Amino acid sequence: MSSQPCHRSGSRLRISLVILLLLWSLAPMLWQLYSSLRTPESLLAGLAGLGGGWTLINYTAVLQANPPFWRYLLNSSVVGALSTLLTLALAIPCAYSLSRRGGLLKVVVGGGLLAAAVFPYVLLFLALLQVARQLGLANNLLALCLPYAGLSLPLAVLLLQAAFADMPVELEENAILERFTLWQRLRWILLPLMAPSVVSTGLLVFLFSWNEFPIALTWLSRSELQTLAPAMARIAGSSVFTVPFGPFAAATVLGSLPLLALLLIFQRQIVAGLTQGAIKG
């Protein structure tokens, strides 16, 4: 911003603060990475065992377990992708018509969405589980998309509604004069212009579905169907490994890598979605 001399000491302070911040954010993950590559003996030796003892044994243990770890990653990805598509398919028309009307309905629906977006959804798990059992949806991986879409809708509709409201009205009026149908207006005019908001919304829904725990835990009892979050809890509770921390750490690293990649690729969109959600909603 400026080149005043007092900024030199300021920037030194800033560098140390940034290093502190990175340490705080990343040290726990780096420790997991380090632990995942260590032999059981060197893990038990504590900090004294810093030398020697590197191994990939923890990764082979986790990947050769039954079911292998990549299975959970695959399950989470499938559920995450389908939930995202379903949520967007339901949220886009809803957000569109909400943004195009005023009056009592808009106030009521908007307020309800806001309350639902903040509600700690874990309290809903028992009723949802009973419905799932009655409809025969328990132990059905793809059925998880239904509650996930339902739980993601409040935030998704609020975000997309704000994006629709930002579109100039003349744009759509011209398209109506050109006899575009509603579907054509959405597909060829509005949605392409709103692509950034749609992508941010989709990413937040994907992250939620990927990370969701209580519903996946109670709906899926067969281990080969489990998604990542309940699988981690099961690994934590199991005593399959004698010194479990190496395999635990390997599982943590493998479970974090896809999200690290997603975050580095889409950081701008994720940040935009997060902040828009809070500000406009």
Added chain:
Amino acid sequence: MSILLMAPALLLLLAVFLWPIVHYAWLSLQAQSVFTGLKPVPVGLANWERLLGDGRFWQDAVQTLRFALVSVGLELLLGLAIALLLHQSWRGRGLVRSLTLLPWALPTTVMALGWRWILNDPNGPINGFLELLGLPSLPFLASTQLAWLAVVLADTWKTTPFVALLLLAGMQMIPADLYEAFALEGGRPMQGLLRITLPLLRPYIFIALVFRLAQALGVFDLVTVLTGGGPASSTESLALYAYLNAMRFLDFGYSATLMLGTFVLLLAAALALVLAQRWRRASA
């Protein structure tokens, strides 16, 4: 026409959010447990009477509230500091911002498992460090005094990035010429923080507070994996207690009562927050 476009989403929303509450209201008036052969039997207000006299429920309520207030308070302070740091312009800021977001993006159960190993007694790195300093190792997850602080630490680590991002977004909405004018009049940067940043940031702080308090009062994933509610239920949250009643004790009637009871406490907290906000505004 527009109702038709909204209908599918609204139906799913009602099914997922409203129906459970209605169902709990009914189920809380039934006994449905192993003693009734898992069949619902009407029992009037018996579940609610049990809840009022259930020491574990009230203990969990206090523990959950303590956890929520302490961790959200820490997250706001730390989040503000991080937002101030990220608000200045320097090279590499974007990369640092996305790296600090990593704890927030990871599944809670994944990082909870990580913290279990970091806090392990005596083999975890923190105790290893204490040992290097010649200090005795601390049973972070086995002591009733320390375990809830371990939960606070793990939660603060995970959710501070979210708070920091919100506050950062708020700071970027404040026009820079406000600060320039303030500096021209001889104001010092620290005073600028108190006189300009914090007052204008108030709506964002409020949003972060509401979001985080609601999530923290429903804490489940973290406690389940990090401590399992132990030792001696000292870290058990309301949601975990309701979960245990349903899935371990198979007492569905009482579990539903606990969920609804927690919901009522949440409403009370929300009402208190809104009233406090009103009162502030009226007195300002």
